[in-house]
Amino acid sequence: DMDSFDASSQYYQVKNSGKSDIKEPYYYNYYNNSSQELLITTLACPVFYNGQAVGISGVDIGIEEFQKVVDQIKIFPGTSAFLVSAKGFVAAHTDKAMVGKTFDKIVDGKSGELELEKILSSADITKTYIKADGKSYYTVVVPINMGDKGTRWALGVTIPTNEIFAQSRKSVLIALLVCILGLIVTTFVINYLAKAITKPLGDVTTSIKQLANG
Numbered sequence: 001d002m003d004s005f006d007a008s009s010q011y012y013q014v015k016n017s018g019k020s021d022i023k024e025p026y027y028y029n030y031y032n033n034s035s036q037e038l039l040i041t042t043l044a045c046p047v048f049y050n051g052q053a054v055g056i057s058g059v060d061i062g063i064e065e066f067q068k069v070v071d072q073i074k075i076f077p078g079t080s081a082f083l084v085s086a087k088g089f090v091a092a093h094t095d096k097a098m099v100g101k102t103f104d105k106i107v108d109g110k111s112g113e114l115e116l117e118k119i120l121s122s123a124d125i126t127k128t129y130i131k132a133d134g135k136s137y138y139t140v141v142v143p144i145n146m147g148d149k150g151t152r153w154a155l156g157v158t159i160p161t162n163e164i165f166a167q168s169r170k171s172v173l174i175a176l177l178v179c180i181l182g183l184i185v186t187t188f189v190i191n192y193l194a195k196a197i198t199k200p201l202g203d204v205t206t207s208i209k210q211l212a213n214g
Contacts, residue, residue: 010044014056014149020045021149025063025091039063039100041091043147063099067092070155076163082106084154086146088116091153106158107139108132119143120152129161136161 010023023042030038044058066083070092073081083092088103098105107114113128119141126141141156 010042010058011056014044014046015053017149018046018048018053019148019150021151022146022153024085024087025089028060039091041085063091067096067099070094073157075157076159078160078163079157080106081157082155084116084156086120086151086153103154106132106156114139114141116154119154126156130158132158138164 010021014021021044023044025039025041027037028040029036040060040062042058042060044056046053047055047057070081070083071094073079073094080094081092082090082094082098084103084106085091090098090101090103090106093099093106103116107130113126114130119126120143122143126139128139130137130139137158138161139156139158141154143152144155145151146153
């Protein structure tokens with residue numbers, strides 16, 4: 001982005017907004033070897049000098065850091081957890097084969113209630129039933145703020161309904177409550193991870209200010 005004059009690029013959006021942001025996941029080759037392409041994202045913060053944004057500082061992080069968090073979500077047998085970017089890129093999923101695909105592949109493109117734009121613009125947790133591969137699933141999705149600029153990703157789970165209803169009614173209610181609370185906690189974990197990574201970038205701005213002031 002730094003080599004581009006595209007005003008819509010991450011460089012200019014972060015610099016002009018004065019707020020940290022996250023880039024859509026993308027594949028990058030650090031070693032000029034196509035067999036070693038890595039799925040990464042970039043977290044960026046504006047750098048200020050004399051009260052004005054003069055550039056940005058950024059860091060690339062492997063998506064596997066988010067995958068580790070998603071892998072910890074285990075509720076019922078057959079549960080799948082996923083993390084989806086603002087544009088619908090599946091960044092992490094219990095089924096690793098789904099990583100790199102689009103959100104509509106998760107919901108089988110059939111549920112209007114799971115329209116990504118609607119999920120990301122809502123302050124509420126989205127809960128609904130969907131059908132995929134001939135089976136019924138209970139789906140819960142939570143929007144996550146990634147950075148300060150307002151970019152949101154979505155964290156969710158799909159649970160086979162036959163596994164849910166195999167439990168007693170009381171157990172089901174408890175399990176669903178645990179599911180929702182677990183997603184909220186995981187949302188904070190992912191948000192904390194993003195902020196923990198961007199904090200050192202913000203420290204760069206502070207250092208520059210201190211240098212400028214002698």
